[in-house]
Amino acid sequence: MGSGPGGLATALLLAKSGAEVTVLEKQSRVGGRTSAIESDGYRFDLGPTFFLYPQILQEIFQSVGRDLFKEVPMTRLDPQYRLIFGAGGELNATSDVERMVSEIAKISPVDAPQFRRFMAESRVKMEKFGPCLQRPYLGWTSLISLQLLTVLPFLKPWKSLHAELASYFSDPRLQLAFTFQSKYLGMSPFQCPSLFSILSFLEYEHGVWHPTGGCNSITKNMARVAEELGVKIQLNTAVEEILFTGRRATGVRTAKGEMPADAVVVNADFANAMSKLVPNGLRRRWSDAKLAKKDYSCSTFMLYLGVEGKFDNLAHHNIYVAKDYRRNLDEIEIQHVLSEEPSFYVENPSRTDSTMAPPGHSALYVLLPVTHQHPNVDWKKERARYRDLALRQLTKIGLPADIEKRIRFERVITPADWESKVDVYRGATFNLAHNFSQMLHLRPRNRFEEFDGMYLVGGGTHPGSGLPVIFESARISSKLVLEDLN
Numbered sequence: 001m002g003s004g005p006g007g008l009a010t011a012l013l014l015a016k017s018g019a020e021v022t023v024l025e026k027q028s029r030v031g032g033r034t035s036a037i038e039s040d041g042y043r044f045d046l047g048p049t050f051f052l053y054p055q056i057l058q059e060i061f062q063s064v065g066r067d068l069f070k071e072v073p074m075t076r077l078d079p080q081y082r083l084i085f086g087a088g089g090e091l092n093a094t095s096d097v098e099r100m101v102s103e104i105a106k107i108s109p110v111d112a113p114q115f116r117r118f119m120a121e122s123r124v125k126m127e128k129f130g131p132c133l134q135r136p137y138l139g140w141t142s143l144i145s146l147q148l149l150t151v152l153p154f155l156k157p158w159k160s161l162h163a164e165l166a167s168y169f170s171d172p173r174l175q176l177a178f179t180f181q182s183k184y185l186g187m188s189p190f191q192c193p194s195l196f197s198i199l200s201f202l203e204y205e206h207g208v209w210h211p212t213g214g215c216n217s218i219t220k221n222m223a224r225v226a227e228e229l230g231v232k233i234q235l236n237t238a239v240e241e242i243l244f245t246g247r248r249a250t251g252v253r254t255a256k257g258e259m260p261a262d263a264v265v266v267n268a269d270f271a272n273a274m275s276k277l278v279p280n281g282l283r284r285r286w287s288d289a290k291l292a293k294k295d296y297s298c299s300t301f302m303l304y305l306g307v308e309g310k311f312d313n314l315a316h317h318n319i320y321v322a323k324d325y326r327r328n329l330d331e332i333e334i335q336h337v338l339s340e341e342p343s344f345y346v347e348n349p350s351r352t353d354s355t356m357a358p359p360g361h362s363a364l365y366v367l368l369p370v371t372h373q374h375p376n377v378d379w380k381k382e383r384a385r386y387r388d389l390a391l392r393q394l395t396k397i398g399l400p401a402d403i404e405k406r407i408r409f410e411r412v413i414t415p416a417d418w419e420s421k422v423d424v425y426r427g428a429t430f431n432l433a434h435n436f437s438q439m440l441h442l443r444p445r446n447r448f449e450e451f452d453g454m455y456l457v458g459g460g461t462h463p464g465s466g467l468p469v470i471f472e473s474a475r476i477s478s479k480l481v482l483e484d485l486n
Contacts, residue, residue: 001023001024001239001252001264001265001266001267001268001273002023002024002025002026002032002266002267002268002458003023003025003027003030003031003032003219003223003233003235003267004031004032004033004034004219004267004268004458004470005031005032005034005218005219005222005458005467005470005471005474006267006457006458006459006470006471006473006474006477007023007032007265007267007457007458007474008023008030008219008222008223008226009057009060009222009457009470009471009474009475009478010265010267010457010474010477010478010481011023011226011231011233012060012061012064012222012225012226012229012231013060013063013064013474013475013478013479014265014478014481014482015064015226015229015230015231016063016064016065016229017478017482019481019482019485020230021226021230021231021232022231022232022233022234022259022261023223023226023231023232023233023234024234024237024238024239024252024254024259025233025234025235025236025237026236026237026238026239026423027235027236028235028236029235030219030220030222030223030233030235031046031216031219031220032047032219032267032268033046033047033048033422033424033429034046034047034048034215034216034218034219034467035047035216035219036214036216037304037411039306039409040306040358040408040409041306041357041358041361042304042306042356042357042358042361042363042408042409043213043214043355043356043357043363044214044304044356044363044365044411045214045215045216045347045365046216047215047429048215048466048467049214049215049317049347049349049365050184050208050215050317051074051208051209051210051211051215051218051467052199052202052203052206052207052208052209052466052467052468053202053206053468054068054069054074054206054209055206056468056471056472056475057218057467057468057471060471060474060475061225064225064229066225071221071225072211072212072217072218072221073211073212074209074210074211074212075209075210075212075352075353076207076208076209077207077208077209077210077316077317077352078094078095078096078207079092079093079094079315080093080094080095080203080207080208080317081093081208081315081316081317081318081319082314082315082317082318082319082397083177083180083319083321084318084319084320084321084396084397085173085176085321085323086320086321086322086323086324086325086341086343086396087172087173087321087323088173089106089107089173091103091104091106091107091173091174091177092315093177093203093204095203095204095205095206095207095208097115097116097119097204100115100204101113101115101116104174107171107173107174108169108170108171108173108174110170111168111169111170111171111174114168114169117168118165118168118169118178118197118201119201119204119205122197122198122200122201122205123201123205125195125197125198125201126198126201126202126205159193159194160189160190160191160192160193160194161179161182161189161190161192161193161194161196161197162175162179162189162190162192163194164194164197165178165179165189165197173321176189176321176325177321178197178200179192179197179200180319180321180343181196181199181200181203182196182199183298183369184199184430184465184466185199185297185430185433185434185464185465185466187297187298187333187430187433187434187435188329188332188333189329190326190329191333191435192434192435193434193435193436193439196434199466202468208317210316210349210352210353212353212355213353213355213356214349214353214356215467218467237254237255237256238254238255239252239253239254239277240252240253240254240255240277241253241277242264242266242277242278242454243258243260244282244451247282247450247451247452248451248452248453249261249263249264249451249452249453249454250264250453251264252264252277261453262453262485263453263454263455263481263484263485264453264454264455265454265455265456265457265477265481266448266454266455266456266457266458267457267458268423268458269423269424269425269431269458269460270425270431270432270444270456270458270459270460270461271291271294271296271425271426271431271432271460272423272424272425274286274291275288275291275425276423278450282450282451283450284450285449285450286444286450291425294432294433294438295432295433295435295437295438296372296425296426296428296431296432296433297372297428297429297430297431297432297433297434297465298332298333298369298370298371298372298428298429298430299369299370299371299372299373299415299418299424299426299427299428299429300367300368300369300370300413300415300418300429301367301368301370301386301390301412301413301414301415302365302366302367302368302411302412302413302414303364303365303366303387303390303391303410303411303412304363304364304365304366304409304410304411304412304413305363305364305365305366305403305407305409305410306357306361306362306363306364306407306408306409306410307361307362307363307364307403307406307407307408308360308361308406308408309360309361309362309400309406310350310351310360310361310362311348311351311362311364311398311399312351313398314346314348314351314397314398314399315348315351316347316348316349316351316352317345317346317347317348318345318346318347318348318397319343319344319345320343320344320345320346320393320396320397321343322339322341322342322343323341324341325343327339328341328342328343331371332369332370332371333371335376336371336374336376336377337371337376337377338370338371338377338382338386339370340389342368342369342370342389342393343368343369344366344367344368344369344390344393345366345367345368346364346365346366346367346394346397346399347364347365348362348364349363349365350362350363361408364399366390366394368386368390368393370386370415371415372415372426372427372428373415373416373419373426373427373428377415379414379415379416379417380416382414383412383414386414387412391403391404414427415427415429430459430465431458431459431460431464431465432444432459432460434464434465439462439464441462443460443461443462443464444456444460444461444462445461445462446461446462446473446476446477446480447477447480447484453484455477455480455481456473456477457470457473457474457477457478458470458473459473461473461477462476463476
């Protein structure tokens with residue numbers, strides 16, 4: 001169920017092992033949140049635009065006899081992104097160590113040498129913790145392993161991500177430069193566990209990549225390879241119900257009828273899928289009432305703008321960090337109100353990839369982190385106002401004040417749209433939050449604990465959100481399916 005990146009990776013691995021695989025996709029195109037918006041010669045990724053740590057997907061491709069970099073041409077970005085600080089200054093982040101030290105020195109000379117220490121110590125952390133992300137956690141007894149116990153001193157569960165980076169960098173702007181990656185998980189660095197410092201490490205160690213045509217070209221080509229391996233992909237086919245015999249999943253029902261299956265792999269927004277596809281009376285640990293009490297990530301307010309003109313003064317990825325970043329995050333996660341001076345992100349892919357917009361034009365992807373669906377915000381009333389506020393913010397990264405006059409294509413997506421049109425529970429685009437009470441065995445498990453014959457893949461299960469770990473979830477879940485089916 002579902003042709004997101006996790007579902008397609010699982011399909012590849014199962015098909016290569018000899019399983020008969022059918023992928024059912026509600027939308028008219030593959031990709032889920034990693035699909036695309038295309039119109040008038042403009043192309044936008046719907047969701048993810050950063051492609052990090054391609055090694056996991058490359059290993060999946062190699063396991064089915066393919067080469068990722070031949071199947072999906074891509075460019076390693078340098079600089080990998082540009083950070084503009086509302087408090088003053090900017091940083092062109094690069095994986096070239098010497099240049100990065102020089103960039104840091106422009107902001108805080110005393111902190112510049114600390115970059116090498118951060119990389120060296122994070123490399124050890126990744127070597128220790130990486131294998132722990134590659135195995136399932138099917139209960140509390142899974143925690144009792146020598147491997148995980150030896151990693152605990154490196155995880156520092158008593159520290160937040162921000163506190164961890166403050167031990168390396170004294171300048172608050174640099175602390176944010178190495179912790180904003182927690183937004184990939186939809187979390188504040190002041191709440192996010194310190195172990196996720198591996199996210200910024202992975203960027204500098206392995207680079208930030210742009211697949212030609214956008215991240216959706218990854219899922220499109222995964223679907224192509226899957227079909228070449230015999231996978232059947234049925235688009236415009238919504239699953240209406242998961243079928244059970246007792247407490248065993250035995251298939252699904254669509255508008256076309258019932259489809260029996262030896263195993264059902266759910267690649268969908270977890271809470272949405274549970275509440276809509278599985279009767280509440282059957283669920284124990286993940287009932288509607290218990291789902292409602294869980295912690296969810298932030299959401300995003302999106303503008304997809306086809307604009308006349310080129311903006312070579314922008315980098316491919318541009319991140320503006322609000323002057324009062326802590327207040328901005330508090331408004332999103334605690335107060336659940338809209339910030340009047342928000343942080344935001346703009347992708348300018350036409351700088352790297354001419355396929356993203358017509359000649360002389362740009363396809364600008366604008367993202368503002370906002371609260372997930374909450375009674376405090378009525379998007380019917382706020383949609384137009386916040387769209388205008390977002391456009392005004394764009395001058396802060398160097399876009400012209402008359403940008404609105406140059407718009408030739410526009411689409412807006414609010415948290416209400418993520419919920420109603422993309423089936424994302426509460427519009428929380430990064431799924432269940434990644435706090436320690438919702439990680440490892442406390443997250444919905446890859447071999448789903450509620451029912452036999454049901455497996456989960458994607459951001460709602462272990463290891464969590466973000467393309468690299470979603471691909472890892474596919475490896476974990478597909479292995480469990482194959483073990484159970486002998």
